[in-house]
Amino acid sequence: MAGELTRAGVIKIDDDFAGYSLESFLVPQHYSEDLEHVLIPHGLLCDRVERMALDILSSYPPGEPVICVCILKSAVGFFTALTGALQRVNLLCHPGGRSSSEMYSLTSWDENGIDQAHHNATRPLFFEFIRVQSYMDDHSSGSVEIQGIMNMKASIQGKNTLIVEDMIDTGATMQKVLEQFEAFDPKSLKVATLLRKRCPHGTGYMPDFVGFDIPDKFVVGFSIDYNQHFRDVPHLCVVNDNGKRKYASKQKV
Structure with a gap:
């Protein structure tokens, strides 16, 4: 099975999942000989981020500012997609910004246990950036x-702070x-991460919001890099x- 839903809607990618053929997707030609397979397609990444945005925004009291902190550089792709989705969800929280179709969406959200009162006011969003370096190769x-x-x-x-990794x-x-x-x-x-890798030497730390739970494989793409x-x-x-x-580093660890 390619993936299954775990708690809080996290999508788990099984250890034995063989991935999708590169030939089935548009992948930059200059990397065609450097990649094994596609683990998660772009569309699925974006759709999961949309749902994460709803869950994240609903976890904060209406009207209170949220400081979104991007960890550069690899989180830029996720941060851009997430903050865009947060802004779209935020607009739906304003009564004047709802269409009939959006009201239908709000009804479905309520069925998922989201408090209707949380949609009575928007949350101001602010963006900050830091750089964290811990990997070589x-x-x-x-x-x-x-x-x-x-x-x-x-x-x-004194502000609600969300670290985006x-x-x-x-x-x-x-x-x-x-x-x-x-x-x-x-x-x-709080911490929102696109990916949680099942690492054998983990500390047991669990972020507040997770997009995908993935095997212990070295992955790239969606702004995640390798050197x-x-x-x-x-x-x-x-x-x-x-x-x-x-693309290995010339430096010795």
Whole structure:
């Protein structure tokens, strides 16, 4: 089975899933010999993000600002899709912005247990950016470098803060990022990640919002890179051995 729904609607991709043939999708020709298969097609990524946006926005009190923090660079694709979806959902929260079809959508949301009162006011959205470096080639370097966070205290203190990440594997990096943010005393602190990788040496950390639960494979695409390559691949793909060798860092770990 390619995937199944787990708790909170997370889509689980099985360990033995063979993926989709590259020939079935549009993939940049310059990477055709470097990718094993498509793990998650672009359309499915976008559709799942739309639903995540609804779940995320509904978790915050109406009228309260939400600070969305993008972790550069790999989360840019997910962040762009998610914030666009958040803005669209936010418009539906305003009574004057609802059409008859949108009212039907709100009715279906209520059937999923979402409080109708949460749709009586929009939530102001603000965007911030930090850079986190912890990987070299296809493995962790063992250290975490966070840039841009020291200028954000005034922005997030006393505010609902949502950290947007592309992928969480062991959870160690995110736990260190959260420690930094908690020191700034936000009103609430949550994490949304597109991917949660089932890593054998994980810390057990679980984000608040997860798009897909995936096998322990090195994936790229949707702005997720391998030493700055593959960001322009629209789908989430698995890198083959040829690609790992071709784009490996010249630095020694």
